[in-house]
Amino acid sequence: DQQVKQNSPSLSVQEGRISILNCDYTNSMFDYFLWYKKYPAEGPTFLISISSIKDKNEDGRFTVFLNKSAKHLSLHIVPSQPGDSAVYFCAARISQTGANNLFFGTGTRLTVIP
Amino acid sequence: DAGITQSPRYKITETGRQVTLMCHQTWSHSYMFWYRQDLGHGLRLIYYSAAADITDKGEVPDGYVVSRSKTENFPLTLESATRSQTSVYFCASSRTGDGEAYGYTFGSGTRLTVV
Numbered sequence: 104d105q106q107v108k109q110n111s112p113s114l115s116v117q118e119g120r121i122s123i124l125n126c127d128y129t130n131s132m133f134d135y136f137l138w139y140k141k142y143p144a145e146g147p148t149f150l151i152s153i154s155s156i157k158d159k160n161e162d163g164r165f166t167v168f169l170n171k172s173a174k175h176l177s178l179h180i181v182p183s184q185p186g187d188s189a190v191y192f193c194a195a196r197i198s199q200t201g202a203n204n205l206f207f208g209t210g211t212r213l214t215v216i217p
Numbered sequence: 218d219a220g221i222t223q224s225p226r227y228k229i230t231e232t233g234r235q236v237t238l239m240c241h242q243t244w245s246h247s248y249m250f251w252y253r254q255d256l257g258h259g260l261r262l263i264y265y266s267a268a269a270d271i272t273d274k275g276e277v278p279d280g281y282v283v284s285r286s287k288t289e290n291f292p293l294t295l296e297s298a299t300r301s302q303t304s305v306y307f308c309a310s311s312r313t314g315d316g317e318a319y320g321y322t323f324g325s326g327t328r329l330t331v332v
Contacts, residue, residue, distance in 0.1 A: 105258075105259075107259070109259075137320045139320065139323075144325065144326070145325050145326070146221075146307050146309075146323030146324050146325050146326055147260070147307070147323045148322075148323070149321075149322070152320065192259060192260065194260075205262070205320075205321070207252075207259040207260040207261070208259050209257060209258060209259040210259055
């Protein structure tokens, strides 16, 4: 039973435009959310995170939005660059309940077309 | 070199064989994790360790054994490999188990094929 869902397996965007990657979750106990980026033959690397007490967190070209009532978060990349082409994983955590509570989505493959 | 390293990068083994995947980190992070990545499932936690000699099961522990005699090493053993264990395995480490803002640091992965 997938508690964190990324319903779009892939997304293609033109260079310079906005990329929007979506993530839905079912467990209302999740209070911390992270995005990871993964290139082929490499491990995932941390990109950006957001606490449930916020609805937006921004880091350069990357912004994560959280809508708790809809149990939905999204990652915006503006402007998109070819180097952003990778698989993006959404993850959610119930803090302070142990290290086995980080749940990952299935990933979205982003392709930025030059 | 500083970081987290996994070995081997690629491994092909036969059904029923024992195989051990190695993970080594140089940060002295307390927490270490083993995940597997499969199409349609994302990353799933197999085992984790909060410190040397402390390990616990994750979401999909069956068929796997771990140990952690030293802080820096966290090997994962498949006691009798099955085809369903064909996957990409990622090791990760973290200074804390749940409250760290930057998540976990992952190794580059081991692609295991069981034939």
